[in-house]
Amino acid sequence: MDVFSPATQHWFSQNFIALTRAQALGWPPISAGQHTLITAPTGSGKTLAAFLWSIDRLMWTGANVDAAPGVRVVYVSPLKALVYDIERNLRAPLTGIARAAEVLGARVRLPRVDIRTGDTSQGERQRQLKEPADILVTTPESLYLILGSKAAENLCPVHTLIIDEVHALAPTKRGAHLAISLERLAARCKNDPQRIGLSATVRPLAEAALYLGGVREVHVVDAAEPPQLDLKVTVPVPDMERPPPSPEAPASNPSHGQLYSREAARPAQERGIWSAIYPALLEAIETARSTIVFVNSRGLCERLCQRLNELAGKELVRAHHGSISYEQRAKIEEGLKLGSIRAIVATSSLEMGIDMGGVDQVLQVESPGSVARGLQRVGRA
Numbered sequence: 466m467d468v469f470s471p472a473t474q475h476w477f478s479q480n481f482i483a484l485t486r487a488q489a490l491g492w493p494p495i496s497a498g499q500h501t502l503i504t505a506p507t508g509s510g511k512t513l514a515a516f517l518w519s520i521d522r523l524m525w526t527g528a529n530v531d532a533a534p535g536v537r538v539v540y541v542s543p544l545k546a547l548v549y550d551i552e553r554n555l556r557a558p559l560t561g562i563a564r565a566a567e568v569l570g571a572r573v574r575l576p577r578v579d580i581r582t583g584d585t586s587q588g589e590r591q592r593q594l595k596e597p598a599d600i601l602v603t604t605p606e607s608l609y610l611i612l613g614s615k616a617a618e619n620l621c622p623v624h625t626l627i628i629d630e631v632h633a634l635a636p637t638k639r640g641a642h643l644a645i646s647l648e649r650l651a652a653r654c655k656n657d658p659q660r661i662g663l664s665a666t667v668r669p670l671a672e673a674a675l676y677l678g679g680v681r682e683v684h685v686v687d688a689a690e691p692p693q694l695d696l697k698v699t700v701p702v703p704d705m706e707r708p709p710p711s712p713e714a715p716a717s718n719p720s721h722g723q724l725y726s727r728e729a730a731r732p733a734q735e736r737g738i739w740s741a742i743y744p745a746l747l748e749a750i751e752t753a754r755s756t757i758v759f760v761n762s763r764g765l766c767e768r769l770c771q772r773l774n775e776l777a778g779k780e781l782v783r784a785h786h787g788s789i790s791y792e793q794r795a796k797i798e799e800g801l802k803l804g805s806i807r808a809i810v811a812t813s814s815l816e817m818g819i820d821m822g823g824v825d826q827v828l829q830v831e832s833p834g835s836v837a838r839g840l841q842r843v844g845r846a
Contacts, residue, residue, distance in 0.1 A: 468496040472566035472573065473521045476558065479565070485510040487688040492518060494684040495661060502631065502662040502674045505688035507844030512551065512629070513558070515661045516540075519625045520558055523576040523599050524566070535622035537576075538600045539650070539658075541608060541643065543633045545582045546814050548602050549791055550798075551629075552580050555600065576600055581607045584791055594619070605634070605643040612649050620650055626658045628677060632667035632837060635676040644676065657681075665844060666837045694843060701741040708738040743772050746828060750781065753825040755801055756808040759842045760830050763788060763812055769830065770810040785811040816841050 466474050466484070484492075487505035491514040494501045505511050519538045542548045555578055566573040576599035581590070583606065597619040603611070611617060626647060634640030651657050662677040674683040702708045750756045750773070760766050763786045770784040783797045783806055794814070800806035801824070809815065816838065824845050833839040 466492075468492060469517070469521050470525050470566075470571075472524075472569055472571055473517065473562050475565040475569065476561040477517075480557075480561065485514075485688075486690075487511050487686065488514045488517075490686045490688055491515075494686065495659075498659055499684045500660045500678045500681050501684045501686060502664075502667075502670065502677050503686040503688065504664050504667055504670065504673075505686075506690050507665045507841075509665075509688065511663045511665070512554065515627045515629075515663055516555065517558065519600075519627075520555075520562065520576065522624075524559075524562060524573040533622065534597055535619050536579075536597050536599065536601045537622055538625045538627065539608070539620070539623055540600065540602045540627040540629065541605060542602070542629045543605065543639070544630070544814065544816075545584065545604060545787070545791070546794055547629065548580055548582055548604060549795065552578055552602050555602075578602060581611065583607065590616075605639060605646065608650070609642065609646045612646055612653075617653060621653055621655060623650065623654050623658050624656065626650070626660045628660065628662045629664075631662040631664040631673050631677060635667065635673055640676065644679065648679065666840050696843065699745070701745040702738050705738060708741060739772075742830070743769075743776050746830070747773055747776050747781075749826070749828055750808045751777075754804065754807075755825050756828060757801075757815060757824055757826075757842075757845050758782070758808060758810045758828045758830060759816070759833065760810060760812060761834065765830070766810050766812050773808075773810070782806070782808040782810050785809045786814050787812065789814075813838075815845065 466477060469477070485505070487503055487509045491501060491503045491511075495514070495518045503511050503514055516538075523537055540548075540551060542551065559575060559578075563573055563575050578600045579593050579598035579602070581593065581601060581603040583604075585593075585607075594614075594616045597616070601620075611620065628634070628643075628647075634643055647660070660677055660681070660683070662673065662683075664673065667673040670685050670687060674685050677683055746758060746769075750758070758769065760769060766784050766786050770782050773782050774780050783800070785794055785797050789797075797806060797809060798815075801809050827843050827845050829839065829842055833842055
């Protein structure tokens with residue numbers, strides 16, 4: 466921690482017992498200006514490891530002079546939902562360090578944070594063009610659009626690029642497109658920006674480092690640990706080829722309002738083993754304080770949410786996917802954290818990086834498709 470200012474050290478010591486392994490191994494190369502790839506388990510403080518040095522640098526380098534307008538730090542996430550979560554999570558260190566500096570009698574400059582996604586309004590984009598924040602939190606596609614607009618001039622002062630969830634980008638066409646955007650951005654900057662990549666599951670590390678840095682040498686911080694999992698594979702019927710017949714659908718309950726008034730239009734029989742899956746899921750949800758149920762499509766997400774609520778006779782679970790507005794997703798996530806919502810049925814919208822607090826269990830319906838994706842989802846608990 467001695468690489469940080471006294472105010473930052475004071476804030477950290479007041480909020481954390483000790484450095485995580487990702488932070489202890491990551492901060493020396495990051496503070497030395499090296500391009501760095503950090504792989505560490507979910508909940509190991511990777512995001513703070515990537516951001517804290519940049520935050521500390523922003524708050525102190527501009528404290529005694531008026532910094533010229535422009536973006537200094539760009540954070541790129543493959544998911545819009547994660548972009549908004551990161552913006553929320555940055556508020557704590559920014560305000561906390563500012564208060565610590567005030568206590569210590571030091572003068573700091575509080576950096577501002579902008580979000581740019583496909584949901585950003587035209588008015589907000591114009592505001593960002595004229596008054597760019599110090600930190601820009603965005604997606605690969607939005608970064609590409611910025612680079613082709615007038616706002617690209619605001620990226621010239623960038624000194625740090627943070628690429629989250631590298632494993633989700635490196636092997637894809639979308640990741641290749643982002644790599645081109647990163648090179649375009651670097652060509653605009655006064656100095657080649659430092660690149661920091663983050664992932665909980667990326668392998669092989671050498672290939673991931675090559676993706677992150679291109680021709681640049683990348684310092685790899687391997688803080689991975691064997692996952693501590695209590696994992697079960699459950700089949701809710703004795704014979705999947707001969708599932709029991711589904712029971713008659715329950716009658717609609719007018720007291721439950723519009724959510725359940727569609728029950729009359731539902732077929733009385735449901736094919737396959739779904740009639741056994743619903744009660745098994747409901748029983749598992751009711752035994753825990755908070756649960757995330759992962760599915761592989763938006764259609765199944767909505768259907769499963771509706772069936773579970775019908776079976777429970779109340780609104781026990783909420784759906785979470787990319788077609789739901791950011792404001793609604795934020796309310797749903799906060800409800801699970803506070804305990805007002807018992808469970809969330811989600812697609813990949815909750816798969817990566819989002820801080821969901823103390824989730825007791827994760828239930829995966831059907832195969833997640835890959836080991837890496839399964840580990841990401843299980844890591845939410």
